Amino acid sequence: MSFDLVIIGSGIAGLSAAVAAADKGASVVVIERSPEPDFGGNTRWTESYFRMKSETEVSDDFEERLVSNAGFHLDPNIIEAASAPYEQWPPYVKAHGMPDPEIVSTLANMAGPTVTWLKQYGIRFDFLPTYFLTAAAPRLMPVGGGLAMIEALRSYALKKGVTCLYETTARSFSRQGGLSTVTTADHAGQELLLHGKAVVIASGGFQGNPEMLTQYLGQAAKFVRPVAKGGYYNKGEGIRMALAAGAAPAGDFGSYHAEPLDPRSGATEALVMNFTYGILVNKHGKRFLDEAPGLVDVNYDHISRAIGEQPDGICYVIFDQSIHDVPNWKKSIRTDQPVIQGNTLQELAQACGLPAAALSTTVAAYNDSCPTGKFLPFELDGLATTNLEIPKSNWSRPINQGPFMAYPIIPGICFTYGGIKINKDSQVVDNDGRPIPGLYAAGEATGLYHQVYTGATSVMRGAVFGKIAGEHAVA
Secondary structure: OEEEEEEEOOOHHHHHHHHHHHOOOOOEEEEOOOOHHHOOHHHHHOOOOEOEOOOOOEOOOHHHHHHHOOOOOOOHHHHHHHOOOHHHOOHHHHOOOOOOHHHHHHHHHHHHHHHHHHHOOOOOEEOOOOOOOOOOOOOEEEOOHHHHHHHHHHHHHHHOOOEEEOOOEEEEEEEEOOEEEEEEEOOOOOEEEEEEEEEEEOOOOOOOOHHHHHHHHOHHHHHOEEOOHHHHHOOOHHHHHHHHOOEOEEOOOOOEEEEEEOOOOOOOOOEEOOHHHOEEEEOOOOEOOOOOOOOHHHHHHHHHHHHHOOHHHOEEEEEOHHHHHOOOHHHHEOOOOOOEEEOOHHHHHHHHOOOHHHHHHHHHHHHHHOOOOOOOOOOOOOOOOOOOOOOOOOOOOOOOOOOEEEEEEEEEEEEEOOEEOEOOOOEEEEOOOOEEEEEEEOHHHEOOOOOOOOOOOHHHHHHHHHHHHHHHHOO
């Protein structure tokens, strides 16, 4: 089967590419591993926040935060070289896995036009309530979340004649004589060759592949799981086939975007985001980090990953009746499982399976270190503990008003950071920084993030670079 464009993946990146290419009159096929009812990749299951202060402008801290989250000590010579026009960059800089300033600026500059473009397909945006009780940046979101976006884009794509193949997995990529070929397998294991002038890899990361997770994240990978059903379909073949074709890697292969998840729940994004108002203890009943170094939307990512480094990759948030001083605190809880309660700390420990003596000692030491002062639940109030080996920087109040409450928390993987290196035109580049003919990538299959996730940017980059990929590939 031959098309102008072969797209691997039907999330926001893949469908944006499909619609953009179809609007230019191209013939397009979209390959999707999942059954049709689950199409849409990770986007289907997420709120799909955009880090924007209006429908035309990104947040004020957008570029600074993305670049500052590099996660490693860049060579000053690379920084200097990357400050020149892209055409003057040495090959090793073009192929470097850093947060590419060309990519960051393109994402910032094209976010507004991309929102405008999405709206023409019936997608509406608004500033709606989020599950963050405190936030450093505004979040624009599609009304109806990611599901509304991918349903609108797919509906339009089908009307434009785009072919969608479900329960079909891409296995390999090759190019010969100006033609790209993707070898696929359907649900019965039958091989199908798809030929195109170009291919867009938009198949997400590898959070659904335990072997790759262990390879890149280490032994702690066994304690994490995808935050939503879509993650289980992301097994990394797109990344592997691009690397096999000579693509340069980018992003932090040893890390991932994490969220605090209730392990008892099978609900999508069963989040527990109220931990800044209590304390976190591991299975031994001991605190292990500062629960409130800043606003929750800035810190939940690295705190969730730190939970994965604890014994058995689990912890418990402990709080008491004073949580009701936080208006609407329950909107930060997305689990469908009930809170664990105990009239005393000993009862709570027993209900959680924690050592009662250790938990009581931990809470007593914490209570003794809490300051007096005005509690301000929605801003950094500076109520910091004193004389604790592990401090808590804000919202520190004694836990002494029973009944006491707890939720278990594990780190859930939203997506992995490591992926394929692209340029501002979404072309996959090789290890010498040269575009690989006929090969494009967008979304979570591409590498951008290091160490700390810049919140509300991933779905946005999928839409921006998916659209760019679709347009450029058929130009």
